Amino acid sequence: MDRKTFLGTTALASVGLFSHSISLPVFSKKNKINIGLIGVGARGQSHLDELCKRDDVEIIALADPDSDWAIPSSLEILKRRSRKEPQIFGKDDNDYLRMLEMKEIHAVIISTPWEWHVKQGIAALEAGKKVGMEVAGAISIQECWDIVHAVERTGTPLMFLENVCYRRDVMAVMNMAKRGVFGELLHLQGGYQHDLRAVKLNDGKSPYGKGVEFGDNGFSEAKWRTPHSVNRNGELYPTHGLGPIAMMTDINRGNRLVSLSSVATKSRGLHKYIVDNGGAQHKNAAVDFKLGDIVTTLLTTANGETMMLSHDTSSPRPYSLNFRIQGTHGLWMDDLQQIHIEGKTKPHVWETDQTWMETYDHPLWKKYSAEAKNAGHGGMDFFVLNAFVECCKNNEEFPLDVYDMATWSVITPLSETSVKEGGSKQDIPDFTQGKWSSRKNTFNHRADY
Amino acid sequence: MDRKTFLGTTALASVGLFSHSISLPVFSKKNKINIGLIGVGARGQSHLDELCKRDDVEIIALADPDSDWAIPSSLEILKRRSRKEPQIFGKDDNDYLRMLEMKEIHAVIISTPWEWHVKQGIAALEAGKKVGMEVAGAISIQECWDIVHAVERTGTPLMFLENVCYRRDVMAVMNMAKRGVFGELLHLQGGYQHDLRAVKLNDGKSPYGKGVEFGDNGFSEAKWRTPHSVNRNGELYPTHGLGPIAMMTDINRGNRLVSLSSVATKSRGLHKYIVDNGGAQHKNAAVDFKLGDIVTTLLTTANGETMMLSHDTSSPRPYSLNFRIQGTHGLWMDDLQQIHIEGKTKPHVWETDQTWMETYDHPLWKKYSAEAKNAGHGGMDFFVLNAFVECCKNNEEFPLDVYDMATWSVITPLSETSVKEGGSKQDIPDFTQGKWSSRKNTFNHRADY
Secondary structure, eight states: OOHHHHHOSOTTOOTTOOOOOOOOOOOOOTTOEEEEEEOOSHHHHHHHHHHHTOTTEEEEEEEOSOTTTHHHHHHHHHHHTTOOOOEEEOSSTTTHHHHTTOTTOOEEEEOSOGGGHHHHHHHHHHTTOEEEEOSSOOSSHHHHHHHHHHHHHHOOOEEEOOGGGGOHHHHHHHHHHHTTTTOSEEEEEEEEEOOOHHHHSBOSSSSSBSSOBOGGGSOTHHHHTHHHHHHOOSOOOOHHHHHHHHHHTTBTTTBOEEEEEEEEOOOOHHHHHHHHHHOTTSGGGGOOOOSOSEEEEEEEETTSOEEEEEEEOSSOOOOBOOOEEEETTEEEETTTTEEEETTTSOTTSOEESHHHHHHTOOHHHHHHHHHHTTSTGGGHHHHHHHHHHHHHHHTOOOSSOHHHHHHHHTHHHHHHHHHHTTSOOEEOOOTTTTGGGTOOOOGGGOSOO | OOHHHHHOSOTTOOTTOOOOOOOOOOOOOTTOEEEEEEOOSHHHHHHHHHHHTOTTEEEEEEEOSOTTTHHHHHHHHHHHTTOOOOEEEOSSTTTHHHHTTOTTOOEEEEOSOGGGHHHHHHHHHHTTOEEEEOSSOOSSHHHHHHHHHHHHHHOOOEEEOOGGGGOHHHHHHHHHHHTTTTOSEEEEEEEEEOOOHHHHSBOSSSSSBSSOBOGGGSOTHHHHTHHHHHHOOSOOOOHHHHHHHHHHTTBTTTBOEEEEEEEEOOOOHHHHHHHHHHOTTSGGGGOOOOSOSEEEEEEEETTSOEEEEEEEOSSOOOOBOOOEEEETTEEEETTTTEEEETTTSOTTSOEESHHHHHHTOOHHHHHHHHHHTTSTGGGHHHHHHHHHHHHHHHTOOOSSOHHHHHHHHTHHHHHHHHHHTTSOOEEOOOTTTTGGGTOOOOTTTOSOO
């Protein structure tokens, strides 16, 4: 099995690459659940397609105000998958509230622009709907507390849909970490290093490039994501990098994040892209993007590990989530696809990680590799949705919960303050209010879902 | 030319690997200089051997209190190189002061334990001797100011002997940076990731491993370097990583370092090594090492770049200085030996850096590759000494000077404070007192030495 086969399709290939296979895996239909989707843009449609492959889920409602593309595209997916037409709530931005009145809905999945996540999440929780919440999760410290309090108040749970926690190599490395391969963990790195210039700027008609429009004139992510690059300077998308290393170090489950400091480079990439592709006279060439091209964040933990996150989305570069997992016995680096473990690999040199990945392949991946094969982002989207659906069906605790959502999301507003203050130290709130010390990390030990 | 040939002998292979070749390169003997060496331990002997290859240098004095090993080994090198026996100043720790009274000495090279550097440097400057100063340079903020003031007061110059600035791939990448290959620079990384456990702990008789002794019972670096790991927690050895990226970003020459923050992991590696190799009952198993195993530092610059340094010397890992040079056009990564440049390499993927290294090979390396071939640390030791000797002979400004020494060295005490405060922001003093804005960076443009 070569590296590419091991990882499945490349992580870059997500938008629009839905599988056309119609073979359905066998899931228990006991406690079959009805799901409503809030937000069916590119990400919501990816979830929709994935859910359509399951016979233990009915998609009975869609809420999205975009009747030009989001709703018709979603209906097409459902038709192709021979699914019944759901109820549509697309009257306006707030029509999801009417959807939440539907008693038949057991759970919702929220895949909307970031600034809607918490408001919609709270409304769903208060309506008694279990919530699957897309990343990024919350955009202010207050929002982080609000969503935590909503779960505690309603007793209805929320799962944070951080799919990279389920990446095959990440799960294998987590497996290694939990089985002591790295010894005691010391330093971990992650990040979001993804050249999004052609995602943040497009022609207003297609999701990738061909123009330099954004905001009202942009399409899909260029519409809502790019304004964050105009108005904010910080670690805007921490969860893909932080989620996996937080789970490896038991954050919120015996450990917690204590403090951070962030620095940002000058902002050049988006402006340069506009000038290069739209000309210096294009109106967007006058936009002053606040977001520094590369934002680097250091984190400390209660158990004495350090972490480093890199946010790098406006420059030409190969895709990389920048993982490095290092302990007293050795380390693994994602970019290198190599590992060094004292006494196991030759002294002072790297060894390719392939055999290690196969040896420590996670039980979940062994169990479900066929089902995951054509799922989004190299298969990991299957796992995150599978965990959500199965936990909903069996009324079990979610493996990634509201405390994870709050803890990982609060990095963004805190890093904005730190960057503004030239890298000042910021304390990270304990959203568990002390419960972190007794909560158990079961993420790696599950072989069911 | 493969990568290994390009880089010369491995950077790990320095101690004890002196070349036995006796062919001398041709240097101008006009203004031939007399040098005295202060400190002839492992590093001083490496310099001594290198200087012996030159017919434009006489080594007329050695100062070192170690008459057991340092002095006899040095005399052996001189004999093997058919050099005259120099005067020896080994009466006690302060005998170098008598050496500085020798009128015939033009310049000194200081390769002593870190805590002696500034004291000896100031004494040499006040005696009118040009100073070649080994890294690390100064261990307190006050010492950084003291050495700067000594150069300004005496008008005698100091060169900071940071050899990695002359590494062949580093100079090629600097050449690329200066010629605009990376566009406008944004983010740079460096570090000192070198498993020094068997250097910091040895048998008291040999420089590498075979025991777990240090301090009075240790040999060479274990004698004086290891106590820093007992007593200090911070970025203890910043210059190999910082020097090259500081020169690429014109630090002290149109740009300056503004602030830093540092975090450290828990300390495990040295204690574990002692227990694993000397047993839990060994007296050193009770030593409480303050130095965190991995110390990460973020830096900001006046021109809006960010930097990240990694200090990682107590864990099993392959050697790496962790370089990453990133600008608006793309980036190079040392660990990967790969590069990505928009419009020049294929979109979204890496390209091996070999052709780039050859195309941008620095003129100095082209000129002197034969002379550098057998020099220490893959040849770079030739260049740093050549620049020192030639600038001394021709009475020219040193390419790396006392402001670089102070600016790069002050990272250590500032990082110690930052680590102690959990990653607080520390302002970096401007040792040039404003001169940074008008000073010119000529480092890359020299083709002479």
